[in-house]
Amino acid sequence: MNDYIVFFDSGHEPTLELLGGKCASLVSMTAAGMPVPPGFAVTTAAFDHFVDGTGLRADIKAKLAEIDADDVECVDRVSASVREAIEARDVPEDMHGVLHEAYDELMSRFEDQVPVAVRSSATAEDLPDASFAGQQDTYLWLSGYEAVHEHLRRCWASLYTSRAITYRLKNNIPEDDLSMAVAIQKMVNAKAAGVAMTLDPANGDRSKIVVDASWGVGEMVVSGQVTPDNVLLDKVMLTVVREKIGDKHAELVPDPASGELAEIEVAPERRSVRCLTDEELVAVATMAKRAEKHYGCPQDIEFAFDRDLPDGANLLLLQSRPETVHSSAGKPAESTPAPAATGFSSITASLLGTQH
């Protein structure tokens, strides 16, 4: 046996070193019974074996040693060169078999072949103290082993984008033990998707859940390419406190002709209506609360409603990570009022407060 592959539902220990932030979280949430789309992690051990077994490690080290952090052009040049080296190198034969086998096993769970997403799961992202999300690449709607295999290497290579290299240099993150895992996950056929945070980012109020959602696959919400619907819910009552319907001018949907995702324009009548029903909002909020309870701290989740699944069972959790802005910045004034006065003087204060 090797430890190159860990299926999300394998019951494996969700270790950060082996699985990276995202996959560790997917494994942990799957174990907790959360509706995570099936898939597997290509572990950091696989990455290590790839860079070591092909002699890339030394190569990369040598290239990075030439970097002048202040020279943007130089960083770009080195980055391109490292990534090219990774993408050009085939994985060792012993790994190839294991990878193909895992892909086939995932496909065997469905009647027909389904498209998958290839997502980075770095050991240094999605951590409570590092807002390092989105530094590496994600590839959506890939069909067939060849595409997966090719994008796996691209994903690995994205560990060395100019942005990532610069970020590490600036934050003194050493390159030596750098590794990453990659998630290979069944792609959700999303009719609507988005993100949710288990607190009100405007004031840190933990009794609220804010949901941003738009039509189609959630990538456009995450990357900020559309103005999503923005809904503030009460976490306990699960009722809508405030909502703002976003413009939602475009959506990412599968294109049957090309077999890939395509960005299309949203018809005007669908732009002006909320993309989630009241019931769907409650389902998202309930799931977000579950994730928060599971991790014991405010969470930032990604979710999607799969059009292939029946209502009530179609909400899928794509990711959950600790909410970093408020958790690390300390609570703002609104959420931590001065200790309330006690006794009857506070009643007087309440009464007089309404005078202004």
Next chain:
Amino acid sequence: MTTTETPIMKSFPKPSELTVPDGAQGWEELYPYHLLFANSPGSDEKFWFCDSQHWPTVFKPFETIGGEFAVKCLGQYNTRHLLIPPANGIEFKIHLGYLYMSPVPVPEEEIPGRVPEFEKRVGHYFQNWDALLDQWREKVRGTIAEMEELRFQPLPDKVPFDDIVSGKAKDGSEVIMENYDRLIQLTYQNWQYHFEFLNLGYLAYLDFFTFAKQVFPNIPDQAVAKMVQGVDMELFKPDDELKQLAVKAVELGLQSAFADTDDVEGTLQAIRDAGGAEWLAQYEAAQDPWFNFTVGNGFYGHDKYWLEHQEIPLGYIKDYIRRVDDGQQILRPVEALIAERDRIIEEYRSLLDGDNAAAFDAKRGLAATAYPYVENHNFYIEHWTMGVFWRKVRELSRVFVQAGFWADEADLFYLNRGEVRDAIFDLVTGWAVGAPASGPSYWPAEIERRRTIFDALNTQRPQPALNTPPEQITEPFTQMLWGITTEQVQQWLSDDDGDDSAVTGMAASPGVVEGRARVVYHADQLSEVQDGEILVATITAPSWGPIFGKIKATVTDIGGMMSHAAIVCREYGLPAVTGTGNGSTTITTGQLIRVDGNAGRVEILEG
């Protein structure tokens, strides 16, 4: 029209500008001088709002007693007992038959001086809550027992011989006079008791509410309400008794005896014939005190009490029996309601720590202790005390009917209470001297004249408010008890050119449904409500409980988060939009409407 360049402070009409409906000329003579704007300096300047929450229809002269006692006693606690720092009582007047109110603020410079007194007095109540409340129950029940003992009987042709022998030397007329005064006095007494705890209940609620809004910005008002609301309340007891009687009737197989519940004697006989002795015993036991329950709000002489109109509770039981036979669960799911309340409390509390968690516990605890009184007192005063009061007044009126003063026992309500006392003198004088009293030749025509004026006044709905509102409504009780907020007043003012396919109000109970509207102005119309309709009313009363199992949602003109409609709808899981101001006049029966209890909005979809 887009003339918004110069901001003009919009105003409601002045009292003197309102048109008197045709046929109502001379209406002022129906009411005492001190209740008229015309005799009250500055009344054309002060801001007044109409209390159509408690008095949705026009007062008959005798009925002003409810408004006078209630609002006077409300004021005495703020002003003289508790010294609420920013708020004195509420000034009140009657205009065109409707009651208008104007809160009386405490001058800014006097507020600090009241604070220590206020804290001392309020502190005493909150620290001795249970003992004082037990004492309250004794006082109120004692008053009611005394009221029950008062009798109004026709005087005999001759004084009994025993009275001659004993040297009593009184003819019995003094008993009528004394009992009349005593009845008024005892009713007044219970109205004083009514407010002993009420403002405290609201204070504790306000304190927790303010705190909750501080630690959880935008917390839904509904959530705060749910966390302090009582579940096992005395106000729900009458309805609970009917439900249990329905379940019992089904157990005993008595359904067929309820074929025609309008025939009370026939129904009870049919139950007896069917061997329902056990059921009848339970029915008898439920009546004292729970059938001292009105289909109205206790403020009107025409309010019907279950005790005297048993076709009402029997009809409700019949409907509950039908639902039990349909397999519906009619008993209130008390355990589930408690579990849900506890979940909400626990979830909010878990989001706080340290001092805030401790403050949450203390404030919520106090509000949960004090708030249920706000509901429960209603049974003791509006239902029970006033039920006995109106029954006794009718008993007195029958003495007059028998003496030919007027034809119907309800005619007495066209006299004011001073005039009733005069009429008693007239009655006993005529009887004593052996010559005809004046009443029989004076009152029938006078009552007819007043009836015409009253009917004319009743054709016109009241103005929601009068004169120029303050820029901000700040008086805390006005906001809490009547839902009169700055936003509410602005909405009334903007209504004329608003969108007439929608009305907005308070999001009082969550959920969204569509259905046909049923507009109900009086309890007498409740029998028209069909399964699956949406109730649209000026206001609902606690005794309307049984119809909440039929309807899909409620829309009211008046009331806030803690109005009866709101509370009952949250219990039944029905959407409610309250305090719309004009829902019952904008929506008509049969229209398809969409009630959004989350957003506080009602749309008229068709019809």
